[in-house]
Amino acid sequence: MTRLAITSPRQTNARSVSRLMAILLFCLSPGILLSCWFFGIGILLNILIATVSALAFEAICLIFRGKNPKVQMKDLSAVVTAVLFALSIPIGMPWIFIVAGIGFAILISKHAYGGLGQNPFNPAMTGYLFLLLSFPLTMTTWHVPIHDLTGSSISPLSIEGIRQSLVASFPFLAFDSNISTALIDGMAMATPLTEYKLASPNALASALSTDTSLWSRDASTGWEMVNIAYLLGGLTLLGLGVIRWHIPLAIIGTVALLSLAFYSSTSAAITGTPYMHLFGSATILGAFFIATDPVSAATTPSGRLIYGVIIGVSLYSIRVWGSYLDAVAIAVVFGNFWAPMLDHFFKPTSYGHKSKFSQLVKGLRL
Amino acid sequence: MNFLARLLSSQHSTAVHKTTGGITPAHFKEHSLRSQIMPTPLPEELWLSLKQRDGKMLESLVSVGDRVLKNQLIATPTTAYGAPIHAPTSGQIKEITAKHVVNSFAERQLHIVIAVDGQDKFEPLQPMTQYQSLSASQLIEKLHDQGVGGLAGTDFPTPGKLNLTMQSQTQLLIINACECEPFITADEALVREKAEQIVLGAEILQQASNAEKCIVAIANEMSDAIQALKLALANSVIELVLIPTKYPAGGERQIVQAVTGKEVPSGGLPSDINVLIQNVDTAYAAYRAIVIGQPCISRITTLAGTPLKTPKNFEVLFGTPIPFLLELCGNDVLTHESTIVGGSLMGVTLFDDNVAISRATNCVIAASLKWFPDLPAELACIRCGDCADVCPAKLLPQQLYAFSRSQDSENLEDQNLSDCIECGACSYVCPSNIPLVQYFRASKATELAQVQQSQLSEHWQERYQYRQYRLKKDKEESKNRKARLTKDRSTKTDSADFSRSKAKADIAAAVSRVKKRKTESALRKTQEAQDVTGKSQT
Numbered sequence: 001m002t003r004l005a006i007t008s009p010r011q012t013n014a015r016s017v018s019r020l021m022a023i024l025l026f027c028l029s030p031g032i033l034l035s036c037w038f039f040g041i042g043i044l045l046n047i048l049i050a051t052v053s054a055l056a057f058e059a060i061c062l063i064f065r066g067k068n069p070k071v072q073m074k075d076l077s078a079v080v081t082a083v084l085f086a087l088s089i090p091i092g093m094p095w096i097f098i099v100a101g102i103g104f105a106i107l108i109s110k111h112a113y114g115g116l117g118q119n120p121f122n123p124a125m126t127g128y129l130f131l132l133l134s135f136p137l138t139m140t141t142w143h144v145p146i147h148d149l150t151g152s153s154i155s156p157l158s159i160e161g162i163r164q165s166l167v168a169s170f171p172f173l174a175f176d177s178n179i180s181t182a183l184i185d186g187m188a189m190a191t192p193l194t195e196y197k198l199a200s201p202n203a204l205a206s207a208l209s210t211d212t213s214l215w216s217r218d219a220s221t222g223w224e225m226v227n228i229a230y231l232l233g234g235l236t237l238l239g240l241g242v243i244r245w246h247i248p249l250a251i252i253g254t255v256a257l258l259s260l261a262f263y264s265s266t267s268a269a270i271t272g273t274p275y276m277h278l279f280g281s282a283t284i285l286g287a288f289f290i291a292t293d294p295v296s297a298a299t300t301p302s303g304r305l306i307y308g309v310i311i312g313v314s315l316y317s318i319r320v321w322g323s324y325l326d327a328v329a330i331a332v333v334f335g336n337f338w339a340p341m342l343d344h345f346f347k348p349t350s351y352g353h354k355s356k357f358s359q360l361v362k363g364l365r366l
Numbered sequence: 367m368n369f370l371a372r373l374l375s376s377q378h379s380t381a382v383h384k385t386t387g388g389i390t391p392a393h394f395k396e397h398s399l400r401s402q403i404m405p406t407p408l409p410e411e412l413w414l415s416l417k418q419r420d421g422k423m424l425e426s427l428v429s430v431g432d433r434v435l436k437n438q439l440i441a442t443p444t445t446a447y448g449a450p451i452h453a454p455t456s457g458q459i460k461e462i463t464a465k466h467v468v469n470s471f472a473e474r475q476l477h478i479v480i481a482v483d484g485q486d487k488f489e490p491l492q493p494m495t496q497y498q499s500l501s502a503s504q505l506i507e508k509l510h511d512q513g514v515g516g517l518a519g520t521d522f523p524t525p526g527k528l529n530l531t532m533q534s535q536t537q538l539l540i541i542n543a544c545e546c547e548p549f550i551t552a553d554e555a556l557v558r559e560k561a562e563q564i565v566l567g568a569e570i571l572q573q574a575s576n577a578e579k580c581i582v583a584i585a586n587e588m589s590d591a592i593q594a595l596k597l598a599l600a601n602s603v604i605e606l607v608l609i610p611t612k613y614p615a616g617g618e619r620q621i622v623q624a625v626t627g628k629e630v631p632s633g634g635l636p637s638d639i640n641v642l643i644q645n646v647d648t649a650y651a652a653y654r655a656i657v658i659g660q661p662c663i664s665r666i667t668t669l670a671g672t673p674l675k676t677p678k679n680f681e682v683l684f685g686t687p688i689p690f691l692l693e694l695c696g697n698d699v700l701t702h703e704s705t706i707v708g709g710s711l712m713g714v715t716l717f718d719d720n721v722a723i724s725r726a727t728n729c730v731i732a733a734s735l736k737w738f739p740d741l742p743a744e745l746a747c748i749r750c751g752d753c754a755d756v757c758p759a760k761l762l763p764q765q766l767y768a769f770s771r772s773q774d775s776e777n778l779e780d781q782n783l784s785d786c787i788e789c790g791a792c793s794y795v796c797p798s799n800i801p802l803v804q805y806f807r808a809s810k811a812t813e814l815a816q817v818q819q820s821q822l823s824e825h826w827q828e829r830y831q832y833r834q835y836r837l838k839k840d841k842e843e844s845k846n847r848k849a850r851l852t853k854d855r856s857t858k859t860d861s862a863d864f865s866r867s868k869a870k871a872d873i874a875a876a877v878s879r880v881k882k883r884k885t886e887s888a889l890r891k892t893q894e895a896q897d898v899t900g901k902s903q904t
Contacts, residue, residue: 007804009790010738011391011548011710015752015797017745071743117746244751294750299764301754343765350782351386351619351759352632 021076023242027233028083028289034229035091038222042091042165046098047083049169053099054082057106065115077116081105084124084290088282088329089131090139095169097131097138104130121336122296125329132329227279234288243292246301250308251287251315252278258316272320283315286328296336303342311335383627385620387758388612389791391548391711394737398551398670398677403559405681406694408455412480412685413465413722416441418448426478432459436488437661440478449513449725452661453480454683456487466718468707468727477722480685491659497570505574505656512655513662515648515725527642537640539577540625541568541649543584543591544609544616547709550729552666553646555679557584557591561598564646567653568604574652575642580604582646583621587611613711614789618643620758632785647728667723669695671732673702686723688716688730697732706731710738711790745798753792753802759785763792763802770805775816778809786810 035043058078062069085105089098105127113119132139237243259274277283291297291311298307311331318327345363349355416424424441434440434453441451460481464474494500494508509515515527541564545553557564564582572580582599584592586608599606609615609624619630622641630636636643647665654660663684670677675696682691688705706713707721708729715733723730753763761782769777783806792802 006704006715007801007807008706008708008713008715009711009793009803010706010713010715010733012741012794012796012799013389013391015795016742016799017748017797020748020750020797072745075745077748115746117748241752244755294748297749299749299751299754300762343762347762347765347781348754348760350632350761350785351623352629352634352785353782 017075017077020242021080023240024080024237024289025076025083027237027242028087028230030233031226031229031285032083032087034222034226035087038226039091040165041162042169043086045095045165045169046086046089046091046093049095049098050082050086050102051079053102054078054085054106057103058111061107061111061115065111067115072116075116078106081110081124081127085127087285088124088128088290092165092169093138097135100134101127101131103127117295119295120340121333122290122293124293125290125332128329129333132324224279227284230284230288234284237288237292243288243294244301244304246304247292247297247308247311248287250305251291251312252283254309254312255283255316258313262320277316277319281319282328286311286315286332290328291332291335296332296339298335298339298342298346300343300346300348302348303339303346306342306346307335307339310338382607382609382624385612385615385623385758386760387756387791388615388620389756389794390612391794394548394670394710395551395554398549398668398679399555401676401678403555403666403679403681406683406686406691408482408484408486409683409686409690410482411460411687412454412457412482412683413477413687414441414451414454414480414685415465415467415722415724416451416462416476416478417467418443418445420445420447422448423476424448424451426462428459428478430459430461433457434459434480436486437491437663438489439661449515449662450511451478451684452513452663454663454685455480455482456485457482466716466721468714468716468721468724477685493659494656497656498573500573502574502576505570509574509652509655512651512660514651514655515662527637527644535640536575536577536637536642537579538626538642539568539572539575539580540621540641540643541571541580541582541604541646542616542618542621542643543582543588543595543646544621545588545728546585546611546613546616547711547713547729548613549670549713549731550668550709551670552668552679552728554588554591555668556650556666557588557646558594560650561591561594563653563657564649565595565598565602565604566657567649567651568644569602570652570656571644571649572604577642581607581625583607583609583625585609585611585615613791614758614787617758617787617789619787632782662725665723665725665727667691667727668729669732670729671702672734672736673698673700673732682723682727684723684725688721688723689719691723691730692719692732695732701734701736702732703735703738704733706733706738711794712788741801742799744800747798747800750797752795752797756791756795758789758791759787761786763806766809767800767802767805770809773809773812775809775813778813783809783813 032043032047055073055078058073059069062072082102085102086098089101105123108130109121109123109126110116110119128139234243234248238245238248255277256274259272259277263272263274272280287308291308298304311334314331314334315327318324318330324330345360416426418424422444425444426441428434428440434457436453436455438453439450440453440459442448443450457480460479462476462478465477465479467473467475497505500508543553543557545551568580568582571577580603582595582604584595584606586592592606592608595606607625609621614620615624618636621643622628622630622636622639626639626641628639628641630641631638651662651665655662664681665684666679667682668677668679669691674692675698677695680691680694688707692702692705705716705719706729707716707727708714708731710731713729713731747764747767749764751764754761757763759782766778766781766783766786769781786803786806788803788807790803793800793804796802
């Protein structure tokens with residue numbers, strides 16, 4: 001009885017990459033569904049277009065790289081990239097932009113570097129940045145329910161609302177071009193963050209003071225609720241051990257501290273309120289779902305904390321002092337630049353070795 | 367209630383420190399713990415490996431055809447890394463031949479093969495009743511003679527360990543009963559049934575190591591064994607410490623961390639921080655060696671796995687072939703896929719089942735597809751960090767993996783690859799099914815090969831330089847000799863005359879010497895003759 005060499009350990013646990021990714025998608029779903037409720041099915045169309053194109057690009061890349069797509073695509077990483085990308089871009093993006101962005105994410109940012117596990121930058125965010133730099137206007141035009149502006153009673157989930165969303169994603173579906181453009185223009189509205197960034201301070205102040213009803217189907221409230229759903233999903237991810245606490249805590253903590261430190265009632269129109277920074281923007285989504293992408297993030301415990309702080313600081317700085325609207329993508333990619341260095345310098349002290357400090361001194365001497 | 371229970375139990379046990387990493391895999395222990403430890407019938411043959419831990423060979427004291435008795439010394443160690451072998455039963459030496467061993471793939475080593483005669487005739491035992499009065503070094507010598515040690519998997523002879531700790535004053539002796547790996551129940555069964563003997567053995571080991579304090583560390587889920595130990599320790603100064611059950615809590619370094627809160631320095635031994643660790647198996651063997659006088663010829667081995675009808679713990683003679691044991695348990699050949707020696711996490715899957723039980727074999731698993739399905743394909747590392755969370759050595763397996771793949775030896779060293787204890791916790795949790803430990807073993811082997819290569823090249827460089835030096839020296843010498851010869855030739859006649867006259871003088875001297883001796887001997891003979899006649903007259 002002779003056999004091939006089988007190596008230890010022979011026992012493994014049941015976790016797999018595809019399961020981790022599936023849990024991640026599951027934890028995103030409440031936020032996505034609430035988004036639908038508040039803003040229409042545009043977000044689902046985004047996700048659909050992004051996912052289909054991501055899987056197509058992924059399959060093409062894998063075949064060209066001589067891998068078996070049937071095995072490799074089970075990891076669902078392309079789907080996660082697609083969904084995160086779709087959540088970052090404005091609702092109701094024309095389909096061709098989405099395909100272009102996903103193409104950049106999968107082809108250039110992921111497979112050109114050697115596929116899953118090898119990409120130094122977050123593919124979804126590099127795809128987003130590619131679109132932001134190429135089509136700045138489209139990327140900053142957010143579509144929200146028409147009734148917010150006109151006071152009409154079209155619900156986002158009514159047939160008319162769905163039609164509007166479809167037309168926004170697939171402009172060629174609009175046979176009556178006059179109406180459709182009017183509708184799209186009418187649907188275009190900023191996120192709370194855009195509003196604060198571009199609107200006059202007075203308008204913002206009044207918006208902030210009057211906007212108290214949480215359950216009204218109102219744009220800014222919708223964003224809060226969606227963010228709370230993302231927060232719950234993120235905490236579930238933490239609880240299930242899919243992500244570690246370091247990065248979300250560091251990002252949210254840094255943003256909260258900075259926005260508190262620079263907050264005063266007189267300058268709220270310029271610096272924004274802490275509440276708005278956390279729940280009126282993509283901070284929560286970024287902290288729990290995007291920045292925690294393990295491939296491109298720092299991988300040591302202390303490295304992760306610093307990585308989170310770097311992202312938090314750049315997030316706040318770009319929002320408040322920079323010229324971009326929301327800065328999660330830029331901040332995350334900026335953090336990605338730091339990750340290899342953080343991994344090198346901030347290693348945990350191995351068993352039986354001297355303290356971290358002496359190791360740092362040794363590392364700096366290199 | 368829980369708090370109360372902890373308060374009550376804290377009277378018995380010292381506080382336990384937190385250990386890093388670790389996993390809690392499924393145990394698979396209950397099956398083999400159902401029955402008591404059983405002796406095995408005598409197998410037809412026993413295969414006793416002559417290899418020592420340092421790779422050198424024991425010296426065999428018997429040759430083919432010799433008859434041996436049980437307990438008879440048949441091989442002695444050549445260095446401090448070996449333990450003497452005693453014949454586990456009576457029989458005839460059939461052959462001394464190369465056979466497969468557990469820990470190396472397809473490698474064969476010298477074994478003494480005993481054809482068992484089934485009569486089990488034995489040499490009388492020599493118990494030491496007054497062992498309390500012996501000194502530490504006398505005890506160590508006795509333990510060495512009885513072949514105690516190396517039962518805990520690392521094969522490190524106990525007397526060597528004891529000697530090591532004699533030099534560095536041992537403060538703490540830890541008797542390790544934290545058998546944390548799935549499937550293995552040999553220690554638990556032993557403690558359950560032989561707690562009193564283990565305590566006596568622990569006292570002997572404490573006496574031999576001059577340790578100030580002795581602790582028995584046991585996993586907190588082994589309730590029966592804990593009960594037995596508590597009873598046995600009732601009148602003893604030895605303390606009981608309950609270690610939280612996780613894998614690898616029973617590792618040497620992890621036990622030290624849990625009991626003392628200190629870490630064994632990297633590359634060092636527990637003796638560096640004045641701690642000595644011995645397995646319960648060793649304590650039991652020490653008891654048998656000293657109190658009963660029984661040399662170490664057997665150990666407790668767990669047989670487990672679904673193909674076995676009756677998984678249980680056996681008291682197995684060293685050298686018992688594994689197929690014999692599997693058959694004894696009713697092995698179902700149809701579902702038996704492979705054999706693992708050791709637990710499911712660090713155990714070695716056998717290349718060839720025809721391997722014998724050695725000192726270190728604490729478990730044999732008959733693996734079936736039910737509990738050991740084929741591992742799914744290896745996927746890309748996503749650097750999730752699960753491995754780093756469970757690493758007991760606080761390493762970063764995800765980084766080590768990347769550097770292993772790129773064969774970046776500088777960074778591997780920087781990431782402390784050598785501190786990896788190869789426990790397999792990282793591979794266990796890896797969601798991408800990467801055989802991380804295998805990568806690390808390969809990298810370690812490459813590092814070792816590189817070191818050996820550089821040593822070898824240094825050696826050859828030295829030899830080359832020496833050769834160059836020698837050639838140069840020879841050249842110079844021959845030049846000198848030539849110069850001397852030419853010089854000699856110029857004075858040749860003088861020296862030749864001189865030597866000829868000298869030879870004549872030598873010859874004359876020799877002739878005179880011989881003459882002198884002859885006259886002397888003639889003189890002595892006449893004197894002796896006179897003495898004899900004088901004696902006879904009186």
